[in-house]
Amino acid sequence: MADTLDDDAVAERLRGLPAWHRDGDAIRRRVRAPEFLTGIDIVTDVARAAEDADHHPDIDIRWRTLTFTLSTHSAGGITGKDFALAAAIDEIAARHGAE
Numbered sequence: 001m002a003d004t005l006d007d008d009a010v011a012e013r014l015r016g017l018p019a020w021h022r023d024g025d026a027i028r029r030r031v032r033a034p035e036f037l038t039g040i041d042i043v044t045d046v047a048r049a050a051e052d053a054d055h056h057p058d059i060d061i062r063w064r065t066l067t068f069t070l071s072t073h074s075a076g077g078i079t080g081k082d083f084a085l086a087a088a089i090d091e092i093a094a095r096h097g098a099e
């Protein structure tokens with residue numbers, strides 16, 4: 001099981017991923033897709049990355065706005081796995097022209 005990161009480590013890593021913020025035991029970002037179906041493509045690509053990593057986000061879809069929430073449930077907090085998937089989500093969002 002991955003170790004949870006302490007508050008300072010979470011804050012330090014968030015500085016490298018400015019689209020993300022902390023909410024309790026999770027990190028979260030909103031992605032605004034150019035079109036609804038582009039948002040669904042983003043969700044599909046994130047789902048594939050999540051399966052590859054065996055680490056899965058909570059995803060909220062509202063028209064063109066996607067919200068991704070990452071936490072390591074088995075560890076009861078935020079771990080390096082969450083930041084690795086966060087970076088992958090940033091790359092996928094950028095590739096699809098999302099903000």
Ligand SMILES: C[C@H](O)[C@H](O)[C@H]1CNC2=NC(N)=NC(=O)C2=N1
Binds near residue numbers: 055057071072073074
């Ligand atoms: C057995 C498998 O590795 C676990 O159930 C994984 C699957 N995906 C997961 N995703 C997230 N976000 N947290 C987990 O603890 C987790 N556990």
